[in-house]
Amino acid sequence: MNHIQLENISKIYNANSSQAQSALALLAEGMDSIAVKEQTGYSVGLYDINLNIKAGELHCIMGLSGSGKSTLIRHINRLIDPTSGKIWVDTSLNAKSNNNAQSPMAEESSSQTDANTNSAINILQLNDKELQHYRQQTVSMVFQHFGLVPHMTVMQNVAYGLRVRKMSVSERHEVARHWLNEVGLPNLEHSYPDELSGGMQQRVGLARALATDNPILLMDEAFSALDPLIRAQLQDQLLELQARLNKTIVFITHDIDEAVKVGQRISILNGGRLVQTGTPNDLRQNPADDYVAQFMRAKN
Numbered sequence: 424m425n426h427i428q429l430e431n432i433s434k435i436y437n438a439n440s441s442q443a444q445s446a447l448a449l450l451a452e453g454m455d456s457i458a459v460k461e462q463t464g465y466s467v468g469l470y471d472i473n474l475n476i477k478a479g480e481l482h483c484i485m486g487l488s489g490s491g492k493s494t495l496i497r498h499i500n501r502l503i504d505p506t507s508g509k510i511w512v513d514t515s516l517n518a519k520s521n522n523n524a525q526s527p528m529a530e531e532s533s534s535q536t537d538a539n540t541n542s543a544i545n546i547l548q549l550n551d552k553e554l555q556h557y558r559q560q561t562v563s564m565v566f567q568h569f570g571l572v573p574h575m576t577v578m579q580n581v582a583y584g585l586r587v588r589k590m591s592v593s594e595r596h597e598v599a600r601h602w603l604n605e606v607g608l609p610n611l612e613h614s615y616p617d618e619l620s621g622g623m624q625q626r627v628g629l630a631r632a633l634a635t636d637n638p639i640l641l642m643d644e645a646f647s648a649l650d651p652l653i654r655a656q657l658q659d660q661l662l663e664l665q666a667r668l669n670k671t672i673v674f675i676t677h678d679i680d681e682a683v684k685v686g687q688r689i690s691i692l693n694g695g696r697l698v699q700t701g702t703p704n705d706l707r708q709n710p711a712d713d714y715v716a717q718f719m720r721a722k723n
């Protein structure tokens with residue numbers, strides 16, 4: 424069952440719609456993003472991405488620097504809007520307690536519904552209130568540089584998303600304590616982020632994302648800033664949590680070893696294009712091109 428579907432998503436940066444069309448026309452002829460940038464001056468973030476992410480899978484997005492990984496993941500929580508295309512998300516997979524919260528999507532249903540599944544919505548159609556609700560109830564993000572609020576304690580950071588949802592103090596502290604325990608950080612609730620190591624800060628970031636109980640977790644190079652030993656521990660912990668929690672996780676990395684270790688499937692981007700999606704084995708045995716083959720050969 425698909426949880427997230429990207430349909431013909433293209434993103435041309437810093438171009439109005441007719442300027443973007445000229446870049447898209449060159450891309451459609453097969454020109455690569457570097458040549459398009461040289462000829463038109465516009466940066467290609469993504470071109471014609473069609474990607475289905477299944478409910479409950481840990482899906483890695485891989486590619487060299489500038490291949491479009493961050494652009495892609497930021498479309499899923501609409502930090503970036505595409506130049507063209509649609510993004511379907513099945514919000515019926517939100518947690519029950521989330522569904523009980525008043526849903527402007529259900530109330531107003533101004534968003535288009537996917538004719539195929541009936542329960543997926545095109546998130547590009549959400550109005551401001553619906554988008555806010557979507558971000559609070561459906562997607563959480565873990566950032567490379569943790570993104571913790573420095574003047575808030577660990578507890579306040581983890582409970583922040585619940586405070587926004589107007590959960591009572593005692594209840595949100597109980598939930599936050601539970602998740603701090605889950606990520607291996609009991610007894611640190613009164614500390615401030617700058618008193619913690621990078622690995623600990625990222626555990627707090629993970630606890631904060633999990634505390635909301637949102638079904639989709641976006642992880643943008645979440646472990647890349649950590650040293651190898653801590654990184655490996657967090658990868659193991661993520662796999663262990665995923666086995667129990669069954670989240671849909673979109674995990675960006677430029678490290679093929681990390682992608683193969685954590686990803687059930689991997690999508691490889693090159694110059695804003697999706698080159699191949701498959702299991703690590705698929706990519707190893709049937710690489711779509713040299714770029715994919717080189718990644719798989721580079722694996723330890």
Ligand SMILES: Nc1ncnc2c1ncn2[C@@H]1O[C@H](COP(=O)(O)OP(=O)(O)OP(=O)(O)O)[C@@H](O)[C@H]1O
Pocket residue numbers: 436437466467468486487488489490491492493494495677
């Ligand atoms: N705000 C922006 N304005 C203009 N161009 C941008 C912007 N953000 C990204 N780009 C361009 O879009 C392309 C894809 O960038 P993106 O950051 O998504 O790649 P990435 O694979 O995440 O790279 P990295 O691994 O270095 O973070 C690059 O050519 C980049 O220069």
